[in-house]
Ligand SMILES: Cc1cc2nc3c(=O)[nH]c(=O)nc-3n(C[C@H](O)[C@H](O)[C@H](O)COP(=O)(O)OP(=O)(O)OC[C@H]3O[C@@H](n4cnc5c(N)ncnc54)[C@H](O)[C@@H]3O)c2cc1C
Ligand SMILES: Cc1cc2nc3c(=O)[nH]c(=O)nc-3n(C[C@H](O)[C@H](O)[C@H](O)COP(=O)(O)OP(=O)(O)OC[C@H]3O[C@@H](n4cnc5c(N)ncnc54)[C@H](O)[C@@H]3O)c2cc1C
């Protein structure tokens with residue numbers, strides 16, 4: 001059992017949750033994740049370890065409540081418990097001093113990006129962070145990431161904050177400018193965003209790393225459900241990743257596999273909705 | 283009661299039939315298929331045993347269970363004694379009585395099998411073990427061991443780990459099991475379905491261990507949460523039993539289409555996560571009318587019978603050799619057939635065909651014919667030119683096998699591995715690191731429950747010796 005010591009709302013549907021998990025706090029490195037199961041009978045889902053405090057024995061998760069499992073997890077109150085948290089899983093991020101690095105985060109990917117930015121900053125990189133969101137309400141962690149970066153750029157699709165448009169706008173400007181062109185790019189977010197970033201950096205040959213989010217069950221390499229095509233090889237994201245060379249990833253395949261259970265999930269949402277409605281009626 | 287029939291009287295008794303749920307009923311639910319013998323059936327079957335001095339059957343058992351002795355106690359209606367004998371040799375009799383391939387082990391060598399039917403040793407083992415589970419108060423209690431003050435870490439809560447932990451605890455050592463998943467049992471829980479091995483049996487075995495003072499910590503992945511080196515520092519000895527694990531990919535086109543599962547994923551979703559077994563299970567599973575399962579072992583049978591229970595109208599086994607070459611237990615093949623599973627033999631997959639939107643629609647196959655025998659003694663299948671054909675399927679399940687999972691071994695550089703990534707250990711389970719022992723599938727590759735259990739037992743004895751030094 002893992003106790004919740006804090007649970008803050010950072011933006012609509014985005015929670016920052018701190019859990020007591022001393023062994024994981026001690027062992028974890030940037031880029032790794034945990035498998036979380038709220039209670040008996042619930043799903044196991046992967047969540048990135050956003051931060052950790054080995055002295056306090058705690059880990060921080062940033063959770064976007066988008067479906068049944070994430071919504072239930074974020075509704076655990078302070079002092080409450082999460083039954084299963086297993087990790088740290090996945091490979092740690094390969095961190096060196098590249099020089100100029102651009103870190104691109106979209107949606108909840110921004111939270112997944114946070115530990116990478118922190119580790120890259122500690123390694124002495126000069127970081128430009130670009131955060132993308134649908135509108136101002138979806139831009140998260142701007143202050144925290146700003147403090148670790150030399151430059152912070154924000155893009156929103158509706159122009160309600162920062163640049164109007166997508167993250168690829170400012171990124172392509174930087175690549176075109178020899179004085180600002182990065183030596184490496186890290187991108188985490190929705191699959192189409194990561195694909196667009198990979199397409200921008202392929203031609204100029206800028207090393208680009210993405211963190212992938214396939215559906216996972218065990219997270220230990222046992223089931224093969226998280227497989228993604230990387231170059232000519234089939235990789236298991238939970239053990240070989242979740243970070244991969246963006247120029248080799250089959251993003252379309254990944255997107256497609258993520259829709260495998262769309263119908264089943266919709267049915268479950270509907271069922272949960274019914275249950276709720278019945279309870280309200282009572 | 284005594285067991286003093288004449289050989290002639292014994293020979294006159296016919297082999298018992300295991301009562302089963304009717305096939306049409308069971309193929310829509312996950313209830314256990316084999317119902318177990320009645321007391322009368324068990325007694326009569328026990329009386330069939332000739333109590334041979336040569337003990338052929340014992341030679342066929344990988345752990346040398348004292349078969350005629352426990353059967354004699356059963357025939358004398360002394361179930362506490364039968365339990366004691368059985369448990370002395372086999373830590374998990376309720377499991378082995380259900381899943382061991384007796385027809386190739388003890389029963390294959392049984393004298394009565396030479397002319398007629400072997401004694402149903404597996405059924406009797408199950409009968410005694412099930413009786414024992416229901417009558418804990420009537421069992422002969424072992425004296426509580428003197429605590430030795432020594433500590434042992436066990437990695438993995440499958441049959442090898444459970445057995446070693448029980449043995450070591452009975453010797454007075456303080457044991458902690460570390461398990462990567464959120465629940466106990468290993469393959470017994472996530473792989474073998476409820477209709478063959480009810481999960482309640484694992485729960486009971488685990489409860490016995492807890493009562494013995496064994497600690498079980500789930501959600502701890504050795505190699506990630508803690509390393510073997512850390513365990514070596516914190517414990518006096520370590521037993522590694524993390525199983526096999528990684529699915530072997532088919533490496534044919536279309537393997538990443540939606541609706542293609544590795545057996546481990548399919549079975550884990552249904553068994554461990556209860557997908558499809560409970561009306562409102564949180565974990566989803568796809569259900570389709572046509573399901574093709576590739577492979578011929580127990581795993582393939584478990585997948586295909588599960589698919590049938592999830593509602594598949596056509597549940598098919600696709601196997602590249604013939605039925606006689608299938609490694610699955612005969613009982614599983616028989617049960618699968620009764621449940622309406624189709625067997626497509628001498629057929630190998632060459633590609634998985636998909637729809638425009640990425641869903642599986644068919645399995646493209648090639649006919650095979652059997653050539654000369656290979657190293658394993660089985661006749662090698664060879665493709666028949668121009669014999670390609672498509673089998674319509676909405677789900678394709680790959681049940682061709684597993685490889686060693688490198689998660690633990692990757693962080694233990696001093697641990698010697700063979701070329702397949704399995705841990706190298708001697709007869710007693712000793713690895714290349716002093717004080718670190720290993721057994722079960724991580725050493726043998728995909729093997730059996732009884733071999734894993736035997737490894738756990740032998741390693742426990744070796745660890746005990748090591749700790750006394
Ligand atoms: C390595 C890794 C790290 C992750 N880190 C974080 C994190 O730090 N914070 C966070 O909020 N989320 C993270 N995710 C995504 C998170 O696991 C999913 O959002 C979650 O599993 C959805 O479960 P649900 O039941 O709430 O939603 P569902 O009802 O299952 O799904 C809602 C929608 O999300 C899609 N979806 C389902 N599973 C996933 C998945 N694994 N990844 C992406 N989309 C999915 C579905 O197709 C559906 O459209 C991570 C995923 C991976 C693989
Ligand atoms: C579907 C299926 C059906 C089968 N049917 C039969 C049958 O009918 N009869 C038969 O005799 N055999 C059968 N087998 C084979 C048998 O189940 C295995 O040989 C046996 O379970 C091996 O036992 P084990 O203890 O070595 O490993 P496992 O049962 O694999 O247990 C290993 C445990 O270690 C855990 N683990 C893995 N890595 C780590 C880590 N790094 N840290 C901590 N824990 C870890 C795993 O989660 C697991 O719980 C079947 C196998 C499968 C897959």
Ligand code: SF4
Pocket residue numbers: 330331332333334337338339340349350391392393394401403
């Ligand atoms: S070989 Fe058969 S008949 Fe002989 S002791 Fe063993 S079980 Fe009994």
Ligand code: FES
Pocket residue numbers: 215216217218219220221222223224225226227236237238239
């Ligand atoms: S989640 Fe099962 S292998 Fe990666």
